[in-house]
Amino acid sequence: MEQFLQQLLNGLAVGGIYALVALGYTMVYGVMKLINFAHGDIFTIGAYLGLTLLVSCNIAGMLGPVGALLAVFVMVALLTALVGYLLERVAYRPLRNAGRLSAVVSALGASIFFQNAVMLIYGARFYVYPDFLRPDFTVHLLGLNVPGVRLLVIGATVALMLALSAFIQRTRTGAAIRAVAIDPGAAQLMGINVDRVISLVFLIGPGLGGAAGLMVGIYYGQIDFTMGWSYGLKAFTAAILGGIGNIPGAMLGGLLLGVIEALAAGYVAMAWKDAIAFMVLILILIIRPTGILGERTAEKL
Amino acid sequence: MQIWSRCVAILFLSLLPLTAAAADVKVGLMCPLTGKWASEGQDMKNIVSLLVENTNAKGGIGGKTVTLVVEDDAGDPRTAALAAQKLASAGVLAVIGTYGSAVTEASQNILDEAELVQIGTGSTSVRLTEKGLQRFFRTCPRDDAQGRYAGAAIVNGGYKAVALLHDNSSYAKGLAEETRMVLDKAGVKVVFYDALTPGERDYTAILTKLKAAAPDLIFFTGYYPETGMLLRQKKEMGWNVPMMGGDASNHQDLVKIAGPEASSGYFFISPPLPQDMDTPEAKAFLEAFQNKYKTVPVSVWAVLAGDAYKAIEGALSAGAQTSDAMAAWLKQLKDMPGLSGTLGFDAKGDRVGEFYRVYSVNDKGEFVLQPR
Numbered sequence: 001m002e003q004f005l006q007q008l009l010n011g012l013a014v015g016g017i018y019a020l021v022a023l024g025y026t027m028v029y030g031v032m033k034l035i036n037f038a039h040g041d042i043f044t045i046g047a048y049l050g051l052t053l054l055v056s057c058n059i060a061g062m063l064g065p066v067g068a069l070l071a072v073f074v075m076v077a078l079l080t081a082l083v084g085y086l087l088e089r090v091a092y093r094p095l096r097n098a099g100r101l102s103a104v105v106s107a108l109g110a111s112i113f114f115q116n117a118v119m120l121i122y123g124a125r126f127y128v129y130p131d132f133l134r135p136d137f138t139v140h141l142l143g144l145n146v147p148g149v150r151l152l153v154i155g156a157t158v159a160l161m162l163a164l165s166a167f168i169q170r171t172r173t174g175a176a177i178r179a180v181a182i183d184p185g186a187a188q189l190m191g192i193n194v195d196r197v198i199s200l201v202f203l204i205g206p207g208l209g210g211a212a213g214l215m216v217g218i219y220y221g222q223i224d225f226t227m228g229w230s231y232g233l234k235a236f237t238a239a240i241l242g243g244i245g246n247i248p249g250a251m252l253g254g255l256l257l258g259v260i261e262a263l264a265a266g267y268v269a270m271a272w273k274d275a276i277a278f279m280v281l282i283l284i285l286i287i288r289p290t291g292i293l294g295e296r297t298a299e300k301l
Numbered sequence: 302m303q304i305w306s307r308c309v310a311i312l313f314l315s316l317l318p319l320t321a322a323a324a325d326v327k328v329g330l331m332c333p334l335t336g337k338w339a340s341e342g343q344d345m346k347n348i349v350s351l352l353v354e355n356t357n358a359k360g361g362i363g364g365k366t367v368t369l370v371v372e373d374d375a376g377d378p379r380t381a382a383l384a385a386q387k388l389a390s391a392g393v394l395a396v397i398g399t400y401g402s403a404v405t406e407a408s409q410n411i412l413d414e415a416e417l418v419q420i421g422t423g424s425t426s427v428r429l430t431e432k433g434l435q436r437f438f439r440t441c442p443r444d445d446a447q448g449r450y451a452g453a454a455i456v457n458g459g460y461k462a463v464a465l466l467h468d469n470s471s472y473a474k475g476l477a478e479e480t481r482m483v484l485d486k487a488g489v490k491v492v493f494y495d496a497l498t499p500g501e502r503d504y505t506a507i508l509t510k511l512k513a514a515a516p517d518l519i520f521f522t523g524y525y526p527e528t529g530m531l532l533r534q535k536k537e538m539g540w541n542v543p544m545m546g547g548d549a550s551n552h553q554d555l556v557k558i559a560g561p562e563a564s565s566g567y568f569f570i571s572p573p574l575p576q577d578m579d580t581p582e583a584k585a586f587l588e589a590f591q592n593k594y595k596t597v598p599v600s601v602w603a604v605l606a607g608d609a610y611k612a613i614e615g616a617l618s619a620g621a622q623t624s625d626a627m628a629a630w631l632k633q634l635k636d637m638p639g640l641s642g643t644l645g646f647d648a649k650g651d652r653v654g655e656f657y658r659v660y661s662v663n664d665k666g667e668f669v670l671q672p673r
Contacts, residue, residue: 003513010505126526128557138539147537220502222530222558230500262506270507271469271496 006144007266008259013150013219015258016157020212021235022242022250023164024084024205030181030245031201033100037107038087039209040232041114044225046080046210047217048118051127065133073214080210081203088202093195118225126224129217153219160208161251168247177201181245241281243291252292257281326365328353328613329388329417331398331408332606333376341400341423344603346371347594349397352610355589362617374399378407389415394617394624397609400602402426402472409437418624418631420609423602425472430649436628438650440608440639442572442657444472447547448479450657451570454545455480455518456487464493464516466507468523476522476547492516499527505534512540524549528567529558536563545569551601551660553668561666568661568671572601572641577660577670582638601641608639612646 021043028036050072053059059068091110095103137148168174179187180197188194216231217223234257242253257277264276284292330349333342353369361367370391372384381399385408388396396412399405400423412419413434421429421439425447430437455463463484467477474496481491493514497507508531511519519535519542521528528550535544536559546569556564575583575590576597586607590598598604613627615637621627635645635653642656659671 003509006509007506010503010509013505014503126554126558128554131560145539149537216502220530221533221560222502222526224526226500227502265506266510269495270498270510273506274498 002143003266007262009144009146009150011259011262012255013154013258014261015238015255016154017212017216017231017254018235018238018257019251019254020157020160020208020215021231022238022254023161023247024209025236025239026242026244026247026250027177027201027205029239030247031177031184031198032092032103034092034103035107035236036087036092036205037104037232038091038110038114039205040228040235041111041118042080042083042087042206042228043209043213043216043231044118044223044228045083045114046076046213047223047227048122048127048213048225049079049210050076050214050217051129051223054130054133069133069218073211076214077207077211080213081207083210084202084206085199087206088199092202093198115225115228122225124225126222129221129223131221133218134221149219153215156215157212160211164204164208165247173197173200237278237281240291241284243293246291246293249291249293256292326362326367326617327370327391327393328367328610329391329393329396329398330369330371330606331374331381331384331388331396332371333400333404334371334373336376338376338400341600341602342373342376344598344600345398345400345422345606348590348598348603348607349610351589351593352586352607352614356614362614363620367614367617374404374408376401376404378404381405381407382411384408385411385415388412389417393417395420395613395627397606397613398422399424402429405429409434413437416624418613418627420612422606422609427475430651434650436624438609438612438628438631438646438652440605440612440641440644440652441602443651444475445479446651447570447657448476449483451476451480451520451522451545451547452483452487454570454659455484455520456489458518460489460518462490462492462514462516462518464511464514464519465491466493466511466519466521466523467496468499468527469496470499470523472549473522473524473547477520480520480522497523497527499523501527502530503534504531505538507531508535508538508540512538512542516542518542519544520546522547522549525552525555526558529555529564532559532563532567536560543568548572548601551668553599556662556666561662561664564662564666565664566662568659570657570659572605572656573658573660573670574598574601575604575640577668578641580638580642583640586640604640608641608644611639612637612644615644 024039028034053072053075059071063071087110091106092103095106135148135152139146139148176192176197179192180194184194238253238257239250241257242249260280261273261277265273332345333339350369353367356367370393372387374381374384381404395418397420402424405421405424418436423441424439425441425444427443427445465477465481467473484491493511493516521531528546544567548571550569551571575587616627616630619630621630631646637644643654645653647653660668661671663669
């Protein structure tokens with residue numbers, strides 16, 4: 001039982017990161033029907049920007065550890081949001097009326113560009129986050145020793161996801177995003193500026209992805225220029241698992257994928273962890289081709 | 302004016318045959334100067350060219366100057382095949398290199414058909430010397446030799462329940478399997494045997510499962526990035542079981558990733574670096590290296606390229622003029638002092654002699670070579 005709870009918690013921590021990254025895929029897919037393959041690399045950029053801000057700009061020296069964490073968190077989210085915005089302007093907007101395939105190829109190109117740019121700027125070796133920033137306390141919970149940093153990661157992901165849900169469901173701008181996702185043409189006729197909504201989505205998604213990159217850097221310590229690939233792949237899977245284009249689906253899919261992986265590693269075989277996770281994905285897609293929560297639910301705005 | 306130009310012409314003419322006569326031993330070096338293993342290749346080139354300079358400064362071999370011909374294989378089998386062909390047509394007598402078993406394998410047949418001696422340096426896959434190639438040697442240990450040494454180290458350490466973990470790469474899996482055979486024979490229980498996925502960040506699920514198996518030692522046979530993450534997350538779990546590794550964890554970044562506290566007490570087996578050795582050869586080499594490059598060699602595989610050159614130099618000094626004579630001389634070589642220990646080869650071309658040592662990490666995160 002203790003081992004089961006421990007594995008569940010392990011899975012939730014990994015799944016939370018998957019979910020945050022998956023939100024970026026799913027939001028972009030929702031409004032543009034485009035898989036933004038460069039999203040995983042924006043996650044990498046977030047991790048590297050966080051390190052640069054912490055080490056080179058000596059923010060920790062000016063604000064103290066807690067203040068520095070918050071400040072860097074906000075700065076990284078803003079900077080990666082800017083990168084996402086520029087990405088949309090340069091790589092996707094000119095292709096808005098071209099076929100879907102052109103946009104996908106452009107996305108793959110952007111991904112290769114970002115990955116190699118990071119390698120050329122920072123080099124191919126591993127980088128390590130400074131240790132003094134990691135909250136160093138342990139919580140005893142249900143007979144388990146839980147590192148405090150892990151609880152903070154889970155807490156931060158949940159908070160970000162709740163904030164996003166509230167924004168999408170409760171505000172006028174959120175309603176506009178939902179409207180564009182359902183029918184861009186009709187939304188435009190209703191007086192919604194579709195270009196602005198898409199720009200907004202490309203600010204929010206990459207911002208969350210960059211924040212996830214920073215959290216991975218702080219939590220796991222080690223970053224390298226290829227890290228976006230494996231996280232991107234898993235998050236993309238999570239988005240499909242939950243129903244791509246569906247925001248609560250991405251959250252559910254991410255957490256579920258993390259837990260499935262942890263339980264598969266714990267109770268079947270570690271070498272088969274990914275195979276089992278993808279098998280579950282295939283089974284779910286056979287039963288529900290649009291993912292667990294469906295691609296989109298009919299709703300009244 | 303005329304006298305001047307004549308003098309100059311005579312000078313040039315007299316120099317020409319001299320340079321031609323002096324540069325009559327060519328040795329090839331094939332290494333990854335670009336690509337993902339570029340740092341290994343740069344070190345290989347630095348070390349071998351330093352040794353070649355030393356040879357020439359001492360008057361060459363039998364009055365002949367040694368010229369080093371370097372070709373980049375980019376850590377890629379296709380490029381390696383081209384590099385091997387270039388070296389073969391450059392008229393070298395022997396080729397040193399390269400890093401990576403698959404890359405070395407791509408060059409083996411080309412160099413063998415050109416009847417050249419090849420000494421692999423970072424090519425540990427067992428099958429490379431099992432093909433019956435008469436002119437192929439290697440200064441690096443084979444994967445199964447490491448497995449035997451690792452098994453012996455575990456048995457001598459008195460561990461009773463060992464967890465073996467690899468990363469499904471052919472190197473790490475081979476090492477884990479070899480070790481398991483040794484442990485089974487010695488009656489040490491292997492309580493856990495599985496693989497992780499390399500390149501991930503979170504190994505807590507794996508560690509939780511490992512902990513349930515209650516081993517008294519974890520032997521992870523993979524590379525340093527995953528080793529670092531395992532050590533760090535094991536520490537976070539508050540689990541103090543000792544952990545050991547193979548020679549792929551011999552990299553200073555390991556401590557950077559895990560942090561000095563979590564890596565303290567970790568130990569691994571590896572051929573030693575010259576800065577950790579007290580033999581006169583290693584000391585002299587290290588001093589020359591530091592004088593020239595203002596740093597220390599970081600990769601043991603590059604040092605093994607230096608050993609390969611030492612072996613070739615030995616063969617040339619003993620009068621081996623053809624590649625067959627050189628191969629025959631290398632096969633009878635025993636106990637020659639090299640940079641990483643004693644050099645010698647068996648009939649298959651594998652290195653014999655002692656070179657595996659145990660390193661452990663101290664409280665400050667430094668690698669300390671353990672006494673034998």
